[in-house]
């Protein structure tokens with residue numbers, strides 16, 4: 211994993227860019243802020259921009275960690291009890307703005323109409339009642355490693371997570387695809403469209419949509435269709451010698467009619483299990499996982515429900531918004547329906 215450590219001087223430079231945005235904006239969800247972020251991000255320190263550009267373009271690593279940006283523990287306020295429940299969106303504005311500026315050096319932040327009320331920046335917090343679900347709001351159960359939104363053709367190229375607090379040092383888990391060793395005939399099978407991935411539960415909790423508009427309803431219908439009539443896809447794609455990957459075994463069908471495909475998936479899963487490592491984010495740290503080149507998950511933990519729970523902000527980033535135009539309301543709209 212690449213690590214970028216900001217120097218004290220660089221942090222000051224980053225804060226200057228953020229302060230300028232804070233004059234005009236109170237929330238990072240303002241569409242105008244995102245339009246400006248792309249431009250203002252070019253005022254971030256040049257070493258940071260070079261390193262993120264290498265990560266994006268040369269695929270120097272399957273994840274990059276950015277350390278050094280401070281989090282003001284008092285100002286951010288208590289960990290919300292559920293996503294979207296932060297009483298004052300300005301309380302985390304500096305952290306989230308820096309996060310989005312970094313994200314916009316990799317591509318375009320976007321959101322899903324079927325997730326967290328169409329917000330771009332998600333809250334990852336434990337929610338009472340979700341403890342055992344296979345969702346990021348779970349706690350006592352582990353989140354099995356996965357490619358984010360693996361079922362969807364327009365899933366993120368990068369998944370960004372920024373830590374607000376993590377007092378119990380709960381680890382995100384991570385495994386890059388280039389660490390796996392597989393026989394050549396297994397790789398062949400993984401490159402063939404013989405696998406089924408269904409939408410995960412985070413896209414199916416209708417009550418959480420927060421918006422009953424036709425677009426949202428249609429979006430749930432589309433996800434429902436992907437669940438009920440999934441098409442077979444390849445797990446590996448791209449370069450035969452350095453494949454990209456797309457899988458989420460927890461939501462994948464077994465294929466008893468195709469034992470060879472089942473065995474290939476089992477072999478890849480065993481390799482990813484073998485190479486899975488812990489990444490414990492500390493407040494202020496940001497990780498961008500290359501969602502084409504690595505899987506991620508999370509270890510289980512005991513939730514506190516006392517306002518001091520683990521709290522991450524999360525953003526989906528695509529390199530190219532245009533490819534999902536049929537699912538968006540306008541050329542610069544960032545929500546996929």
Ligand SMILES: O=C(O)CCC(=O)C(=O)O
Pocket residue numbers: 334346353358381382383506507508522524
């Ligand atoms: O909480 C984490 O560290 C990661 C959870 C996860 O898989 C996600 O939010 O996409």
Ligand SMILES: [Fe+2]
Pocket residue numbers: 356357358506507
């Ligand atoms: Fe995830």
